[in-house]
Amino acid sequence: MPDERKKILEVHHLKQYFNVGKKDEVRAVDDVSFDIYEGETFGLVGESGSGKTTAGRSIIHLYEPTDGQIIFNGKDVSKLHTKAEMHEFRREIQMIFQDPYASLNPRMKVKDIVAEGIDIHGLAKDDADRTKQVEDLLETVGLNKDHSSRYPHEFSGGQRQRIGIARALAVEPKFIIADEPISALDVSIQAQVVNLMKELQEKQGLTYLFIAHDLSMVKYISDRIGVMHYGKILEIGPADEVYTHPLHAYTKSLISAVPVPDPEFERNRKQVTYDASREHDDKQRRMVEIAPGHFVRASEDEVEMYTKRAQEAGLVTDFPHS
Amino acid sequence: MENPENVIEVRNLQIDFHTYAGEVKAIRDVSFDLRKGETLAIVGESGSGKSVTTRSLMGLLAPNAVIKGGSIMFHDEDIIKKSEKDMQHIRGKDIAMIFQDPMTSLDPTMRIGLQIAEPLMKHKGLKKKEAVAQALEMLKLVGITNPEGRINDYPYQFSGGMRQRIVIAIALVCYPEVLIADEPTTALDVTIQAQILDLMKDLQNRIDTSIIFITHDLGVVAGMADRVAVMYAGKIVEYGTVDEIFFNPQHPYTWGLLNSMPTLDTEGGSLSAIPGTPPDLLDPPVGDAFAARSDYAMKIDTEQEPPFFKVSDTHYAATWLLHPDAPKVTPPAEIVRRQKKFAAMEKPEPPIKHVTKE
Ligand SMILES: Nc1ncnc2c1ncn2[C@@H]1O[C@H](COP(=O)(O)OP(=O)(O)O)[C@@H](O)[C@H]1O
Ligand SMILES: Nc1ncnc2c1ncn2[C@@H]1O[C@H](COP(=O)(O)OP(=O)(O)O)[C@@H](O)[C@H]1O
Ligand SMILES: [Mg+2]
Ligand SMILES: [Mg+2]
Numbered sequence: 001m002p003d004e005r006k007k008i009l010e011v012h013h014l015k016q017y018f019n020v021g022k023k024d025e026v027r028a029v030d031d032v033s034f035d036i037y038e039g040e041t042f043g044l045v046g047e048s049g050s051g052k053t054t055a056g057r058s059i060i061h062l063y064e065p066t067d068g069q070i071i072f073n074g075k076d077v078s079k080l081h082t083k084a085e086m087h088e089f090r091r092e093i094q095m096i097f098q099d100p101y102a103s104l105n106p107r108m109k110v111k112d113i114v115a116e117g118i119d120i121h122g123l124a125k126d127d128a129d130r131t132k133q134v135e136d137l138l139e140t141v142g143l144n145k146d147h148s149s150r151y152p153h154e155f156s157g158g159q160r161q162r163i164g165i166a167r168a169l170a171v172e173p174k175f176i177i178a179d180e181p182i183s184a185l186d187v188s189i190q191a192q193v194v195n196l197m198k199e200l201q202e203k204q205g206l207t208y209l210f211i212a213h214d215l216s217m218v219k220y221i222s223d224r225i226g227v228m229h230y231g232k233i234l235e236i237g238p239a240d241e242v243y244t245h246p247l248h249a250y251t252k253s254l255i256s257a258v259p260v261p262d263p264e265f266e267r268n269r270k271q272v273t274y275d276a277s278r279e280h281d282d283k284q285r286r287m288v289e290i291a292p293g294h295f296v297r298a299s300e301d302e303v304e305m306y307t308k309r310a311q312e313a314g315l316v317t318d319f320p321h322s
Numbered sequence: 323m324e325n326p327e328n329v330i331e332v333r334n335l336q337i338d339f340h341t342y343a344g345e346v347k348a349i350r351d352v353s354f355d356l357r358k359g360e361t362l363a364i365v366g367e368s369g370s371g372k373s374v375t376t377r378s379l380m381g382l383l384a385p386n387a388v389i390k391g392g393s394i395m396f397h398d399e400d401i402i403k404k405s406e407k408d409m410q411h412i413r414g415k416d417i418a419m420i421f422q423d424p425m426t427s428l429d430p431t432m433r434i435g436l437q438i439a440e441p442l443m444k445h446k447g448l449k450k451k452e453a454v455a456q457a458l459e460m461l462k463l464v465g466i467t468n469p470e471g472r473i474n475d476y477p478y479q480f481s482g483g484m485r486q487r488i489v490i491a492i493a494l495v496c497y498p499e500v501l502i503a504d505e506p507t508t509a510l511d512v513t514i515q516a517q518i519l520d521l522m523k524d525l526q527n528r529i530d531t532s533i534i535f536i537t538h539d540l541g542v543v544a545g546m547a548d549r550v551a552v553m554y555a556g557k558i559v560e561y562g563t564v565d566e567i568f569f570n571p572q573h574p575y576t577w578g579l580l581n582s583m584p585t586l587d588t589e590g591g592s593l594s595a596i597p598g599t600p601p602d603l604l605d606p607p608v609g610d611a612f613a614a615r616s617d618y619a620m621k622i623d624t625e626q627e628p629p630f631f632k633v634s635d636t637h638y639a640a641t642w643l644l645h646p647d648a649p650k651v652t653p654p655a656e657i658v659r660r661q662k663k664f665a666a667m668e669k670p671e672p673p674i675k676h677v678t679k680e
Contacts, residue, residue, distance in 0.1 A: 191595035259541025266545035
C-alpha cells in the first residue's frame with residue numbers, strides 16, 4: 001500500500017564524513033536513508049557517538065554532505081541558491097538542544113532570546129508587536145510575561161528548555177529537530193517537556209525529528225523510530241512495533257538495557273548483549289522491508305531469518321518483501 | 323549506634339548554606355540508617371538535597387555550608403565532630419565515593435595504575451610495587467580488557483564507561499565499608515549503564531560493602547536498591563523496602579514520581595507530569611512542602627508538617643493522608659495497578675501460633 005502522506009523530509013544515502021582521507025577519518029553518518037512525513041514525530045535513537053547529532057546538523061545544512069541528498073519540502077537542500085530560498089529554509093527548520101543552558105546566551109534577557117528569530121527574519125511590525133509575540137510565546141510554553149525580563153540563570157532546567165522551545169516556535173517553523181531535548185532533565189520534568197511538545201504538535205501541525213538515547217520516552221513520543229549505530233541506521237519501523245518486537249539484535253540489546261521502574265521485572269531482567277563484529281563481514285547490506293513499514297539493515301542471506309522473526313512476532317502473515 | 327546492624331546512623335541532620343540572598347535550608351531534619359551489606363537508594367528531583375546529604379557523610383561540604391544540627395554516627399563516632407585530618411583517614415578507606423562525572427575523581431596527568439594504587443599506599447602503608455600489583459588485580463575485577471597493557475595509560479585514553487570503571491576501582495581498592503555513588507551512571511548510555519550497574523552489584527557481593535546509591539532514575543533504583551528513601555525539598559518523605567516503595571507507595575510525591583515515567587505499556591495520551599517546580603529553599607513552605615504541586619493536598623498540608631506514619635515495620639511515610647481521620651483517596655490509576663500487584667505478592671509469613679488444648 002503506497003503511503004499517501006506528504007513527505008516533508010527525505011534523506012537519501014546521506015554520508016557525512018569528517019577529516020576525509022586522513023588517518024583520523026570519521027564516518028559519522030554512513031549511508032543513511034529515511035523519510036519523515038508531515039505532522040509525524042520520527043525518533044532517532046542510538047548511543048553517543050552513533051551520529052545522531054551529525055545527521056541533524058547535516059539536515060539543517062550546517063555541513064556540505066560528503067555524499068547523498070537531503071530533500072526538504074520537495075527541494076534539494078544543497079541546491080538552495082538564492083538568499084531568499086536559504087532564508088526561508090532557515091526559518092522553516094528550527095532546532096532545540098540538549099543543554100538548554102549552553103544554548104541560551106547568559107547575557108541576554110529571555111525576551112531577546114525568544115525574539116532572536118523574529119528579529120532576524122523581520123517578523124514583527126513594531127516594538128509593541130514584538131513584545132506581544134514574545135508574551136504569547138511564553139504563555140504557549142507555560143511561562144508568563146513576568147519572566148521576559150529575566151536572565152537564563154534564574155530558571156530551572158525544565159524552564160530553560162521551555163525558553164528554548166519558545167525561541168524555536170517564534171518563527172513559525174514547520175519542522176523541529178529536537179536534539180536530546182530531555183536528556184539532561186529530571187524524569188518528572190521530562191514528562192512536562194514531552195507533554196508540551198506533543199500539545200504544540202497537535203495545535204500547530206509541527207513535524208519533529210526527536211533525537212534521544214532514552215528509548216522509553218522516544219517510544220512514547222514517536223510515531224516511527226530509527227535506530228542508529230556507528231553511523232548507520234539498522235532498523236526503522238512503527239514506534240510500538242520496534243519497541244515491542246525489535247528485529248535487529250542491536251535494537252534488542254538497546255531495549256533490554258533500559259531500566260524499568262519495577263523491582264520484580266528488574267530481578268528477572270535478561271540483558272541481551274550485542275556483538276558489533278558481525279557488522280564487519282564483507283557482506284553487502286541494505287534496508288529491507290521485512291514487515292509493512294518495518295525495515296532492517298540486512299544482507300541477502302539474513303532476510304530469511306528476519307522474516308521468520310517477524311512472522312513469529314505476528315508482524316507478517318505472507319508479506320512479500322522486495 | 324542504636325542498632326548493631328547499622329553501619330551509619332544519621333539523625334535529625336540539618337544543613338544550611340549562607341548565600342548572598344539568605345540562608346538556603348538545604349537539609350531539613352533528615353534521619354536514616356544504612357544497614358550492613360545493603361544498597362540504600364536515595365531518590366528525588368534535582369535540588370532535593372541528595373548530594374548535600376551524602377557529601378556531609380564524607381565531610382566534603384562546601385565552605386558556605388553550616389551544619390545546624392543532628393549527628394552522623396559511624397563506628398560509634400559522630401562524623402560531624404571530626405576534624406578534616408581525621409576525615410582524611412576515613413575518606414577513601416572506610417567510606418568511598420563515586421560521582422556522576424568520572425573526570426572529577428581522576429587526575430588527568432597521572433597514570434591510572436598509580437591512581438588506583440595511591441589509596442593503598444596512603445591508607446594501608448603498602449609499598450608502591452605491592453600497591454600497583456593490587457591495582458592490576460582491581461583493574462581485572464572492574465572488567466578493563468588487557469589490564470596489563472593499559473595500567474600505564476592516562477584517563478583520556480579511555481571511554482566514559484571505562485573511566486567510570488577506573489573510578490570504581492579506585493573507590494573500592496581499600497575495600498571500604500561504605501560506598502556512596504552519586505548518580506554514577508547518569509551521564510552514560512543505557513547499555514554502558516547496565517554494565518556498570520551489574521559490575522557494582524557483583525563487586526558488592528565480593529567486597530561486602532554497603533552502598534548509598536543516589537539517582538533521580540526510578541528504573542535504576544528498581545534494579546539496584548534493597549531499600550529506598552524518597553527525598554523532597556530537603557526532607558525524606560517516604561522510606562521502605564524497594565517493593566514497598568514501588569508497589570505500595572503512600573506519599574503523593576512518590577506517586578507523582580512513579581506516575582511520570584512511561585511504563586512498558588504506556589500508550590499515546592499524555593504522560594502524568596508532576597506540575598510546577600520544587601519550592602525555593604530560601605523560604606521553605608510551611609506544612610507538607612509538596613502540597614503546592616499535589617492533587618491530594620488538604621488544608622492541614624499547608625498548616626502543619628506531617629509526621630512519619632508507620633505503614634509496616636520497614637515502611638514509613640510523612641503524609642497526612644495516613645492520619646486515621648484523613649478522607650480515603652484513590653491514588654492515580656498507575657499506583658492502584660501497582661498496589662494491586664503488592665496485595666498479590668508473596669509476603670513473609672506471619673509467625674505461626676501454636677494452639678494447645680486445655
Ligand atoms: N566536527 C567533527 N569533526 C570530527 N569528528 C566529528 C565531528 N562531529 C562529530 N564527530 C564524530 O562523529 C561521530 C558521531 O558524533 P555525533 O553525531 O555527535 O554522535 P551522537 O550525536 O549520536 O552522539 C563521533 O565519533 C564524533 O566524535
Ligand atoms: N554551596 C551551596 N551554596 C548554596 N546552596 C547550595 C550549595 N550546594 C547545594 N545548595 C542547595 O542545596 C539544595 C540541595 O542540593 P543538592 O544536594 O545538590 O541536590 P540534589 O543532589 O538532590 O540535586 C539545592 O537547593 C541547592 O541549590
Ligand atoms: Mg548528540
Ligand atoms: Mg546531586
